Amino acid sequence: MTESPEALRDQALLNVGATSKFAPLPLGEAADMGQAADGTPLFDPQIFDSSEFARNPYPYYRLLRDHHPVYHDKLHNAYYVTRFADITECYFDDAGFNTIPKGSSSGVLGNTQLELSGVEHRRRRNLYGQHLVGKSLTHRVPSIKRLAREMIDNWSIESAPGSDGRTTIELGAAFANEFPIRVVCEVLGFPPEARGDFYYWYNSMMSGLGGSATHKQGVEARQHLEDYVGQLVAERRVTPTWLHDDDGNPISKDIITKLCETKVDGDYLSTEEITSNIALVVGGGGETTRGAIMHLWYLLLTHPEQFAALKNDDSLWDQAFHETLRHSTPIGGQPRHNTHDLSLHGVDIPAGSLINMVDFSANHDERIFSEPEAFNIFRDDLYSGKILRSGYAKEGRCSHMAFGVGPHLCPGAWISQQEAVEGSKALLAAMPDVALDLDKMQRDSISGEPRDIGISSIRELWLTFADGS
Amino acid sequence: MARKPADQPLPSNGVAITRRSTQNSAYRTYEVHQRERVGQSTEKIKPIALIRDDQLVSPFDNLAILREHYPCYRDWLGNAYWLTRFEDVTSVFADRANFRVPTRAENCGLTQASDTSASIPAHTVWANLIDNALPNIISDALKNLRSSDKPDVTIDYTLYITTELQRLALDIPEQQRDWFSTTLWHIQRADSWQVEVAERGTAAIEELIAQLSNVNPSSAGVSNTATDKLPITYSLRTACPAATPEDLLATVLGFEARTLHGGLANLCQALLADDNARSTARSNNQGFKIACLETLRHAPPVPTVHCYARHEVERFGRLLPEGALIRLSALAANRDPQQFDCPNEFLANRSDICHREARGQFRADGLATGLSLGMGLPSKHPAEPEDRPRSLYALTRDAIVRSATALFDEFEDITLQADHDSRPRSLAMFEAHIAWSLPVKLRN
Numbered sequence: 001m002t003e004s005p006e007a008l009r010d011q012a013l014l015n016v017g018a019t020s021k022f023a024p025l026p027l028g029e030a031a032d033m034g035q036a037a038d039g040t041p042l043f044d045p046q047i048f049d050s051s052e053f054a055r056n057p058y059p060y061y062r063l064l065r066d067h068h069p070v071y072h073d074k075l076h077n078a079y080y081v082t083r084f085a086d087i088t089e090c091y092f093d094d095a096g097f098n099t100i101p102k103g104s105s106s107g108v109l110g111n112t113q114l115e116l117s118g119v120e121h122r123r124r125r126n127l128y129g130q131h132l133v134g135k136s137l138t139h140r141v142p143s144i145k146r147l148a149r150e151m152i153d154n155w156s157i158e159s160a161p162g163s164d165g166r167t168t169i170e171l172g173a174a175f176a177n178e179f180p181i182r183v184v185c186e187v188l189g190f191p192p193e194a195r196g197d198f199y200y201w202y203n204s205m206m207s208g209l210g211g212s213a214t215h216k217q218g219v220e221a222r223q224h225l226e227d228y229v230g231q232l233v234a235e236r237r238v239t240p241t242w243l244h245d246d247d248g249n250p251i252s253k254d255i256i257t258k259l260c261e262t263k264v265d266g267d268y269l270s271t272e273e274i275t276s277n278i279a280l281v282v283g284g285g286g287e288t289t290r291g292a293i294m295h296l297w298y299l300l301l302t303h304p305e306q307f308a309a310l311k312n313d314d315s316l317w318d319q320a321f322h323e324t325l326r327h328s329t330p331i332g333g334q335p336r337h338n339t340h341d342l343s344l345h346g347v348d349i350p351a352g353s354l355i356n357m358v359d360f361s362a363n364h365d366e367r368i369f370s371e372p373e374a375f376n377i378f379r380d381d382l383y384s385g386k387i388l389r390s391g392y393a394k395e396g397r398c399s400h401m402a403f404g405v406g407p408h409l410c411p412g413a414w415i416s417q418q419e420a421v422e423g424s425k426a427l428l429a430a431m432p433d434v435a436l437d438l439d440k441m442q443r444d445s446i447s448g449e450p451r452d453i454g455i456s457s458i459r460e461l462w463l464t465f466a467d468g469s
Numbered sequence: 470m471a472r473k474p475a476d477q478p479l480p481s482n483g484v485a486i487t488r489r490s491t492q493n494s495a496y497r498t499y500e501v502h503q504r505e506r507v508g509q510s511t512e513k514i515k516p517i518a519l520i521r522d523d524q525l526v527s528p529f530d531n532l533a534i535l536r537e538h539y540p541c542y543r544d545w546l547g548n549a550y551w552l553t554r555f556e557d558v559t560s561v562f563a564d565r566a567n568f569r570v571p572t573r574a575e576n577c578g579l580t581q582a583s584d585t586s587a588s589i590p591a592h593t594v595w596a597n598l599i600d601n602a603l604p605n606i607i608s609d610a611l612k613n614l615r616s617s618d619k620p621d622v623t624i625d626y627t628l629y630i631t632t633e634l635q636r637l638a639l640d641i642p643e644q645q646r647d648w649f650s651t652t653l654w655h656i657q658r659a660d661s662w663q664v665e666v667a668e669r670g671t672a673a674i675e676e677l678i679a680q681l682s683n684v685n686p687s688s689a690g691v692s693n694t695a696t697d698k699l700p701i702t703y704s705l706r707t708a709c710p711a712a713t714p715e716d717l718l719a720t721v722l723g724f725e726a727r728t729l730h731g732g733l734a735n736l737c738q739a740l741l742a743d744d745n746a747r748s749t750a751r752s753n754n755q756g757f758k759i760a761c762l763e764t765l766r767h768a769p770p771v772p773t774v775h776c777y778a779r780h781e782v783e784r785f786g787r788l789l790p791e792g793a794l795i796r797l798s799a800l801a802a803n804r805d806p807q808q809f810d811c812p813n814e815f816l817a818n819r820s821d822i823c824h825r826e827a828r829g830q831f832r833a834d835g836l837a838t839g840l841s842l843g844m845g846l847p848s849k850h851p852a853e854p855e856d857r858p859r860s861l862y863a864l865t866r867d868a869i870v871r872s873a874t875a876l877f878d879e880f881e882d883i884t885l886q887a888d889h890d891s892r893p894r895s896l897a898m899f900e901a902h903i904a905w906s907l908p909v910k911l912r913n
Contacts, residue, residue, distance in 0.1 A: 003651055004647070004650070004651065005624060005628055005632075005650050005651060005654045006621070006624045008651070008654050008655075009623075009624065009654075009896075009905050009906065012896040012897075012905075013894075013896065013905060013906065033664075033665070034664070034665035034668075036668050037668070037672055042664045042665050042668065043664060044663065044664060044665070045662060045664075049517060049520070049546075073662075074661075074662030074667075075520065075547070075662040075898070076546060076547055076548055077547055077548040077549055077794045078548050083482070085481060085482030085483065085484075086482045086484065088481065088482065089481055089482040089486065090486075093486075096486070096488070106502040106503065106504060107502060107503075107504060107505045107543075108504070108505070109504070110504040111502075111503065111504060115502070208510075213512055213515055214512075215510045215511060215512050216510040216512035218510070219505050219506070219507055219509070219510040220507055220510075222504070223506070223507045272504075276504070337790075340488045341488065342486055342487060342488050343486070343487040344484065344486050344487075345484060350792055351791060351792055352778075352790055352791040352792020352793070353792055354548050
């Protein structure tokens with residue numbers, strides 16, 4: 001240490017401006033953030049706030065997994081756990097790692113089972129979770145197919161082919177943004193005329209999470225939802241309504257009716273509680289599936305040989321769905337809150353700390369998945385069978401972490417898979433000779449290729465296809 | 470609640486998760502964060518705006534928004550609560566039953582060391598240094614400044630003075646002054662969230678501790694034969710013989726030379742940048758003292774202090790969960806218009822500020838004082854106690870006032886280099902807010 005304080009000061013003053021110091025690098029390459037005395041690469045938490053990280057996250061998570069499997073980020077007052085095995089262990093330890101998020105959802109959505117643990121979590125989760133699995137789900141599949149067809153028929157009418165005989169659509173606007181919402185809307189028991197508002201609620205609440213500039217709109221949309229639900233609840237408390245299959249046979253009461261009839265601690269749920277649960281279903285039911293459909297199509301169209309194989313073998317859709325969620329996980333992870341002082345990988349974490357379990361990183365853990373950055377629907381280390389709450393880790397295959405695992409596994413995981421797969425099958429039938437419309441896709445600032453998915457979901461996916469009529 | 474027995478085999482991840490406490494579990498089954506009603510949203514400011522680079526120099530506009538609209542702001546990005554009103558900041562800072570304020574040594578990673586800066590022997594050493602050693606140090610610093618090719622008040626004067634005080638306290642030989650100066654620079658940033666900076670700080674701490682382990686107590690002291698008292702010492706090791714090297718360093722950090730250095734630099738900046746303020750300060754024998762207090766209000770060197778909720782506690786209409794990080798912003802509180810008129814102006818003769826150092830509470834005669842949270846809670850002892858030196862606040866103030874007075878007496882025509890942005894700034898978010906660069910012309 002020979003520098004003078006003056007030189008050190010000058011150097012420190014030069015470093016001011018650090019939040020813009022992460023210039024774009026080729027994908028897969030991490031910025032040099034310094035080294036510890038023993039040569040260990042250091043990690044600058046400002047990277048999390050940079051556009052470079054959103055664009056090119058994988059090398060940074062690899063750095064964390066390899067060198068800082070538990071990373072203490074003092075700037076954001078959080079810890080990051082990034083290895084698959086560690087996250088799995090924590091997810092199963094519901095008592096040691098509370099789900100009470102110090103995140104941002106409850107301010108907008110309201111208090112839901114996301115904030116609960118143990119028996120209370122289980123009880124509330126089952127209020128609607130039972131409608132999204134097993135026989136209930138099997139009964140819902142025909143409606144999912146019907147809703148997909150309805151949407152596609154409607155877009156076919158609205159979208160005229162160009163002079164070259166090809167039609168161009170933006171998949172999000174045309175299908176993926178709204179399709180999951182329509183499914184959720186129906187399962188909940190919302191009347192079809194509420195769909196327009198439903199999209200507003202979903203969009204505003206999801207974009208309003210956190211203290212963002214759109215936070216106000218999120219809170220307002222939540223209130224608007226409650227005002228609407230208040231009327232429905234009043235009706236359903238008197239007159240229960242049912243879900244029917246496509247043949248008109250009753251399947252079960254819709255979720256709102258069930259919530260109206262449910263007692264917790266000997267008392268009926270309040271409108272506020274019901275609305276919070278609905279808000280969660282609205283938010284949770286939309287984003288993962290929307291992202292899955294968009295990413296699935298993007299990845300298939302940028303891997304034409306795999307797409308060709310899939311077109312010839314219908315049974316590959318489930319593999320493609322799971323590999324998509326592993327490769328480009330729509331929801332980055334889940335926050336946890338340790339209930340005891342603990343030490344993991346030599347890092348002491350005081351009780352009450354925010355620990356971000358980074359599913360995104362777990363799904364790219366080379367300790368579990370070989371060549372994790374590669375999209376490969378044929379990979380033999382990914383489990384693609386029925387989604388299990390216990391997860392799957394046998395004979396060299398593991399389930400991915402996109403839906404979490406353990407008691408807090410996403411209750412919409414099963415229906416999300418049905419939506420993405422059935423919706424995509426319907427899309428494939430409606431889009432002969434489909435391809436990316438490269439002229440309209442956003443480009444990567446370095447490679448010039450269509451922009452990679454990165455850490456945030458694709459918002460626009462432009463497709464062109466031949467007139468199939 | 471289920472707990473794993475201690476002898477349970479390794480979990481499936483193959484790495485032990487060691488639980489250190491079995492009591493005061495933070496486990497709960499009810500909700501902490503409540504839904505926000507319409508009108509409670511915080512759209513006037515984005516959390517990222519609070520940590521952008523422009524905040525290093527000028528965070529005051531954003532802090533004013535928090536103070537005005539969101540006095541207990543939930544910062545989702547930083548996972549913290551911001552308190553910005555004077556009364557709120559002081560009430561939480563003083564509430565040690567519910568909130569834990571880590572010491573500077575703890576923040577720098579010296580978790581096992583004892584900060585004895587408040588003990589009478591250690592405190593006496595610091596008082597000795599301020600009262601007896603400071604004049605000579607100032608004299609040397611003035612020579613430094615005069616002889617420098619590119620005189621810079623911050624580097625050649627304020628930093629030199631504070632480094633020398635600490636060097637003497639730790640018995641570091643004069644020949645190692647340059648090494649110590651560099652080492653101390655790194656140590657002062659060991660609590661940074663910037664990992665590279667923190668790493669260097671940690672390495673510097675280790676280096677200094679190794680050095681302290683080899684240093685013999687200095688025989689340097691001032692023999693006070695006129696009053697036939699024991700020789701006074703500048704050496705912490707002599708005064709606290711049982712202290713380990715780690716304790717000695719923790720104690721020096723506890724003296725909060727950051728505030729001394731930053732307060733002096735920021736005062737010099739204010740007076741160099743404003744001739745009227747300088748004239749006011751020099752106009753009477755209280756001028757520099759009031760200007761010093763105003764500096765600590767207007768530009769407190771320690772911008773933010775972090776504290777943690779010891780347990781779940783309800784404050785400001787919110788349930789703050791155990792472990793919640795609360796950022797107490799002195800920069801915001803010290804410019805609270807509820808406490809100070811024209812709070813954004815530097816008034817060298819400000820009358821609506823307490824003209825004594827904080828004692829017992831952060832106000833006197835109904836007037837608020839500028840918060841210097843780095844120095845901890847105000848002393849509860851008498852202003853001139855019989856059994857101990859005066860408070861750290863008083864010592865720091867006196868050191869700043871003496872040093873500033875000497876500088877402006879020695880160089881009456883000192884001016885800042887033209888076109889130089891000398892404003893206080895933090896080198897990184899949450900770090901000391903100091904006028905780091907004050908290049909001057911000593912004579913016109």
